Amino acid sequence: MAEISREVTGRIVLQQCLYAKLQVKPPDQDSEAEWVEVNKGMVIYVCFFKGAESSVIPKMVSSLLSVKLSESDNGKRVSILDLPGDVLIVPQATLGGRAKGRCMQYHSNADKVLAMELYSSLIAQCEKELQAHSKWAESGAVLKYGTYGNRQVLKLDTNGPYTHLLEF
Amino acid sequence: MAEISREVTGRIVLQQCLYAKLQVKPPDQDSEAEWVEVNKGMVIYVCFFKGAESSVIPKMVSSLLSVKLSESDNGKRVSILDLPGDVLIVPQATLGGRAKGRCMQYHSNADKVLAMELYSSLIAQCEKELQAHSKWAESGAVLKYGTYGNRQVLKLDTNGPYTHLLEF
Numbered sequence: 480m481a482e483i484s485r486e487v488t489g490r491i492v493l494q495q496c497l498y499a500k501l502q503v504k505p506p507d508q509d510s511e512a513e514w515v516e517v518n519k520g521m522v523i524y525v526c527f528f529k530g531a532e533s534s535v536i537p538k539m540v541s542s543l544l545s546v547k548l549s550e551s552d553n554g555k556r557v558s559i560l561d562l563p564g565d566v567l568i569v570p571q572a573t574l575g576g577r578a579k580g581r582c583m584q585y586h587s588n589a590d591k592v593l594a595m596e597l598y599s600s601l602i603a604q605c606e607k608e609l610q611a612h613s614k615w616a617e618s619g620a621v622l623k624y625g626t627y628g629n630r631q632v633l634k635l636d637t638n639g640p641y642t643h644l645l646e647f
Numbered sequence: 648m649a650e651i652s653r654e655v656t657g658r659i660v661l662q663q664c665l666y667a668k669l670q671v672k673p674p675d676q677d678s679e680a681e682w683v684e685v686n687k688g689m690v691i692y693v694c695f696f697k698g699a700e701s702s703v704i705p706k707m708v709s710s711l712l713s714v715k716l717s718e719s720d721n722g723k724r725v726s727i728l729d730l731p732g733d734v735l736i737v738p739q740a741t742l743g744g745r746a747k748g749r750c751m752q753y754h755s756n757a758d759k760v761l762a763m764e765l766y767s768s769l770i771a772q773c774e775k776e777l778q779a780h781s782k783w784a785e786s787g788a789v790l791k792y793g794t795y796g797n798r799q800v801l802k803l804d805t806n807g808p809y810t811h812l813l814e815f
Contacts, residue, residue: 490812542746573810574810637799639798
């Protein structure tokens with residue numbers, strides 16, 4: 480049995496991908512939808528809870544980039560920095576939901592202003608840490624991310640998603 | 648802040664899909680890979696922990712099928728039974744991982760014999776409940792599932808994954 484007893488301020492679900500494509504701007508009268516694309520690497524779905532503080536971001540970034548959550552071509556577990564691989568960050572407020580009867584409730588989620596601020600900070604600090612790691616920065620790997628508040632239309636291609644949950 | 652204080656015996660991550668394709672038999676010398684496919688519905692990634700008992704399965708099935716986790720064509724939240732939509736169940740032991748330093752550990756996961764038994768039971772009870780619901784059964788919707796122990800090579804196409812976490 481997994482015993483869990485603590486307060487959670489951020490929740491992340493991670494999946495490995497070979498390729499992923501995410502809509503960052505929906506189509507409108509004047510223009511087609513805009514998308515970002517990544518190749519081999521990982522997709523990070525992130526949600527913040529009420530009470531989350533900016534101090535959670537460095538912890539998230541450290542875990543996301545340093546923990547061995549990716550699989551190298553020879554099947555060894557390595558960090559995304561050492562893979563080196565692409566990173567796609569997707570805001571995903573639904574991850575904060577809790578079932579109450581037949582409905583999902585999102586009462587613990589951070590409000591939109593706070594969540595957007597933390598989301599922007601997560602992206603900025605990930606970018607900074609990735610660029611500071613020469614193996615990653617020189618590999619041609621990229622960081623892409625979804626637009627907060629948009630519908631996250633996503634296409635994903637995996638060689639096994641290796642879905643992980645990280646809580647902070 | 649989301650306060651979590653309890654023992655968890657099963658963990659599920661759910662995503663909405665428009666289409667998904669999962670490998671159920673890898674290619675070998677004599678034959679090509681075998682796949683299952685689903686259309687609009689949901690993908691269920693499931694993991695069991697040590698101490699999980701068969702009594703968890705009816706609770707899981709009830710939540711998975713009755714909670715409003717899907718989006719109808721007019722944007723209303725409905726259950727998968729009422730959508731009605733396809734279901735793809737994917738065994739995902741990595742969901743039981745916990746970061747220890749730079750490595751993920753899986754010490755809380757149920758052993759393979761128990762996990763396989765619970766996984767089979769989850770599929771059987773989902774199938775039974777789905778078929779018992781005439782709206783679902785008569786809609787042509789399907790239940791598909793991955794082979795326990797295989798690499799879960801997955802392709803996913805969404806109109807927004809609406810990733811949810813359910814713990815039991």
